[in-house]
Amino acid sequence: MSMKKTDLDRLAGLKLDTALRGQAAPGRFGQAATALPDRKARRKLDAAAGLVPFACKLPAALTEQLRERAASHEGGINALVAELLAQGLKA
Template identity: 40%
Template sequence: MKRTDLEKNKALKIMGKMKAATPPARFAGETVLDRREQRRLDQAAGLVSFPVKLTQPVIDALNARAAADGVSMNELVNRLLGQALEQ
């Protein structure tokens, strides 16, 4: 390999390690779980990731309602979808 290719590979390794690392607790405010641990806790709680595309006005309304109710976005969407499905 050329020297420039070796340097590019080293840079890619460093960038991959930086993306995979969790921020130190002093920046996160509280202890931050790594992704595997968080995924394990979510699975134990019965939570499933469900990506969905929404328009910006809907997202703004959800954010405003979550802030007004004092709950997280996940809790709000879970509650609203549950109510809609019951009807």
């Protein structure tokens, strides 16, 4: 049984769509993507450094304060939160 032209066009479109989805996304704004490790490699690096993911829910006002302070903190938000938790647990 032969296929109709519309069926052939649809399959060709699916093949093209699949091929495009398999490619890596280009760098944003014309910049080449930096060599960042993928998630699996990042988790291994974090585990080797003794880091453990820890999620919690905080009020929006508090998170905004954390982001503002983290902008000027040397280690970013992760180091800032670790420092603040360490200080709070000492008291």
